Amino acid sequence: MIENYPSQPSNSDRSNNSAPPSFQNQQNQLVPWAEEEEEDWSVQKILGVLRRRALVMTGVTIAVMTIAVISLVLKQKPPEYEGNFQLLVEPVNDDSKEVDVVKDSNSQMSSLDYESQIQVLKSPELMRDTLKKLQASYPEIDYYSLLDSLKITRLGETKIILVSYRSSNRDQTQAVLKRIAKDYLDYSKIRRQTKLRQGLQFVENQLPFTQNRVDQLQKELQFFRQNYNFDNPEAQAEQISSQTVELSQQRQAIDLQLAQARANLTSLKEKNGATAMLNNAPLYQQLITQIRQFDVQIATESTRLRDKNPTIQTLKEKRASLLPLLRQQAQQLLGAKFAEVEIQLQTLEVKSQELTKIEQKLAQRRNQLPILIRQYAELQRKLQFANESLNRFLSIRENLQIQISQTELGWQLLQVPTTPEIPISSSDTLRSFVLGLVASIISGVGIVLLMEKLDNAYHTVDDLKRKVKQPLLGNIPFEQQIQTKQNRTSKQIFSLSRIPNFLSKKIAKVSVLPQEEQGEYSSNFSEALRVVYTNIKLLSSDSPLHSIVISSAMPGDGKSTVALHLAQIATAMGQRVLLVDADLRKPTIHNLSHLNNLWGLSNLISTNLPVGEVIRQLPSMSKLSVITAGPVPSDPAKLLSSSKMKQLMIDFQKTFDLVIYDAPPLVGLADASLIAPHTDGLLIVVRIHKTNSSILKIALDNLKIYRLNILGIVCNGQKTNFNGLY
Template sequence: MESQENSLQANKYLQIWKRRYIPAINIFFSVLLLSIMAAFVLQKPSYVAEAKLRFQRNNATSTLTGVGTEIGKLEPVVEDNQINPLNTEAEVIRSLPVVQKTISILQLKDNSGLIITPEDFLDNLTVKNVNKTDILSISYKDTNPVQAAKVVNVLIKIYLEQNVNLLRIETATARKFIEKQLPNAEAVVQQTEAELARFKERYQLVSLQEEVTQSVAVMGELQKQMSDVQSNLANVDAQSLAVRKQLDMNSQQALMMASLSQTPGVQDILKEIQQLESQLAGRRTVLQDTHPQIIDLQEKLKSLNGLLQQRVKIVADTSQPQFNNNMQLGALQQQLAAKLVELESNRLGLANQTATLSKLQAAYKERLNIMPKLEQYQRQLERKLQAAQSTYSLLLQKLQESHIAENQNVGNASIISQAEVPNKPSSSRLLTYLSAVLLASIASFATIYLLEAKDKSIKTVDEAKELLGLTLLGVIPVVGKLKKYIGSDEKAESYSQRLIVRDAPRSPISEAYRMLRANLKFISADNELKVIVVTSSVPTEGKSTVSANLAVAMAQTGRKVLLIDADLRRPVQHKIWELMNSKGLSNLIIGQAEITTAVKNVMDNLDVLPSGVLPPNPGSLLDSLRMATLMETFASKYDFVIVDAPSINVAADAATLGQMADGVLFVVRPGVVDSVNADFAQEQLKKSGQNVLGQVVNGVIVNNEPYSYYYYYEEERSHLTTTGVNNTKAVAGSSNN
């Protein structure tokens, strides 16, 4: 599909060349000759001086010393492998400050004695990268060879000085910036160190990792000790419980009883009380309670009990001691009481030890719980300190490097070869010829473009098809030499506007009209066409010739045909048929003539109705009821009625007549009608609601067409039948296209 489109485009350009090659060739050779003459007369010989610069990614001093290696490094800003830093340096050489300084130093002047402009200077200056090298070539063209060499050398000198100065400025700027930032960096280091020290002092940190390790070990030891103490406490509790059960008293009571049993005053009173109780019991056996002896014994017993209470209170340190009545313990009971007291003392000691260990363990655990946060914060402070120290160290290093680099007096570029005074001019005749050919070619193509842009006419059959969008019913070639087809000694040019189908039946043009007749028959297979109006966009498109020859072609089939010249403004049919035009269509409309006298028989089955006397108001006559009646009469008497109507852009007569006909046949002639008029005519036909049968492209020049639509007959009459069949197929194929 793409190759087909390219082929169509190539054919289009070829046709344009065929139409415009004569003026294009004339312009080409004229401009070529003038350009060559001007070049040799006006052009002075020019000389080119050239020098070369070599560039290194880093300058040699920085590479050897290792100091300031990043200063002046040749690298592109954008990360793109296709960007070459040498192109940037080339633009720096061509920059306005360098150029203006060179012009000022050398006082360069033009032919009129004025200081040249930077634009003129740059037109003669060439800076390019030598392929696959780190070398820039700088050349300058001038009519003075010495001047050309001076310009290049001065330009290179200015660039190198500017390059070194620029590096110095960049280094000084960096040094000042570092000197300004260095105190801040030092302050940040001191501040971070103080913050880290305060943190360690606050949390009493020496080494977090060691403290965590030791704390874990201490926690394990405390847990072990607590387990042992709890085991001992459980053992003491078990022994204490067994002793309490044997004594039937608690530890407080056992302690008190042991104290009382070991107090002599208490024991003496107890013995006296026991004696009195014995006496009282003995006397009660013989005496009554009211006896004075009984009462005396009771009073003594009461007194001794009071004294016992006082002494017990002193020993037990309580006002109401709770103990058994038996305050005299045996040796075993005393041992058990002492054991119980000892066990109670051990239990209290172990309980206190357990509480102490638990508090100590809780303290270590709490410390371990905050250790991760302390460690995290310490790492943050250490990282901050490390970063601050790194920044401070780097700034110190860069400050030293900037001091050294600022004193360096070299750059990345070095001169390989200075410009020498050229001996031979650089101007080449071949270049002059090529420039002249190029200029002449541009002029010739511009001529073709302007002629094509100015010419709005339809030029080919394809353009007519594309512009109008109508069915192509016939393609009529331009009238050529028809001498051998008509078989007479008359000049062929006299038949160019006449009846070719009648007078040259063997010609390709006659075959084209017969194809038009056949195509009209094909499109009217369902609805028979009887009345056909033939019109065009503008005059001189050959609509009258087409009407006449189409009428002849139809009449040759044996059908009865009437040809009406309805162009009441510029009639032609009476001239084609060599008839008198005293009576015709206009006379019939106004009733000044009869059909039998106005209609002329010109050949078998063909009658012609000329226009008649030209009226002052042809549009009114053609749009009258009388005209409509005449058209109905003609349609009933003839098999075909062909109406030669005026051009659409001249008058509205064709539209009026089209309403009375079965269809309109539109004639287009390449080279005569333009696209504007053709498009306007088509719009008028659409607006008036005409039944446009299709278009006939008339006067086609075969050589101007991209495709061969036609075959010219070269055979004699005896071979006409076979050749005619093939030619008919060829024309039919072109019509369908």
């Protein structure tokens, strides 16, 4: 497993954590249920959770089982004997319907209220005689002690009542059950006789009322049919529907005729319309023809005679005499046509009004039809129900009379009182122990599943791939050698921190820690790093990546150690690699690489120190160049956003084949977002069982806002057996 080297928080982290307010607000909203997808609780996943948290489940199970055993020991009672008997309280042929006038004759449900019957069987009034007979042999028995030991229940959904009694004396148990069984059978005979007589009396009282009800409903139905001429709802509906269609057709015809009449009247009132009508009149056209003939004759004679000639004057007088006749004929024709059109219009309007009245009456009938149908159906339903009630009462009366005349039987004893030879306490103890064991296991599983639900970390690579929509560039397995080495390094740093100031500075000039060769790690671990390096190289085959930023969503995910070992792998592959510790808040690279941190990146940015003064090679790999963070500055974000830093990054990229920047965590700090835009992309390290999924989601959302190039995700610390894959 790759893990960040622990370091003490610096004062600058508390004073210069200049995260935007949006980051802080998002951190306050971290809840375990912030995932975008609903978790799929498959059987395989549940088994994986139980296997991973087996220790917790075992502890909870043992604790709950211990409490159950202690409680069982404290509550253990002396041995007791329990006996019982069974009573059939209703006939199996369902003749109970003969005495139940409320119950439907077709119903097969029980008519007995078992809960109320059981309370009656436990009542002091019914138990009085039983107690007197029992106290003669067992004076210690009273009503309350008997009730505490007596249990009366219904056997499932059957017609059988189970009566059980428990005591520490076997003979007493047997005697009590026999006495109660006999008294209950006697009670049932008296109860049945009383019930039959009461039922018959009730039926006799209800018959006249039911008969009167039937007669009244028949009269109401007859009056309804006569009053509304209503025999069949379907026929009434069809009749109204056909009348509606017929009236609709008549309405369309009348409306068409009215429109045509109004159009004719309007046309007559206009000049063109009157002219057209006169042109179709024969007499008017004859007068027009004669006038035109006189005009022709006058024009012909005028060519050879003067205007005062008697012939011309005679023709003009004849023409003038025709004009009054023409006007008189026109007026007569127009008046007659106007009168004809107005009479037609009035006739059509009268028909329209009559049709409207008929339509209103039909609409009223149509609106009233549902009410009439409902009333008709209600009357029929009431009459049917009344007839059924009358028939049922008559049938019940006959059956009751037959039952009373026959031998009356009460409840039947299906199982005589029995008392076991072995006390029941041992079986109860075993049952309680088994129930406690089951409850403890369920509690352990429940606590484990609850912890898993509240846990907001990624526990498998599949969860990470399903919930994070980013490319997974590698899966680095857990490596025990790195864990042991880093723990030892942590102790050495702590011991150095206790050396006086003046000595520690002298030691730092040489090396913070003793030089130590890189350990031999497992092949799975080394191969996983090579896979990450290869995937990064293949991301852009046309233009190879020259600089990347490695960061994580939160501290402790292993981003610094991934950066160091990835740089070593790239160097071993023949690349000229520069590893830059850009974490100016909690620098770690110098501890992991066993280099001093006297001069570093902060000096390069803030002073005119030459680059060659701060570039060093690892003791175990001389071709790998490293720039440590240097002294922690007061404002890291200001240095990383300076123009000097941008120029240094350009120079680094020109000099080396690959530049790897180890940046602080993404959430809450702006450092990685300041340097990432000047590189080829950002690599995010996610640690299994540790990285908070809500924090990672916030980091990815912020990177989308900044529009930074995310190369992918590296999964760190997967404790899966990779052996035997090839």
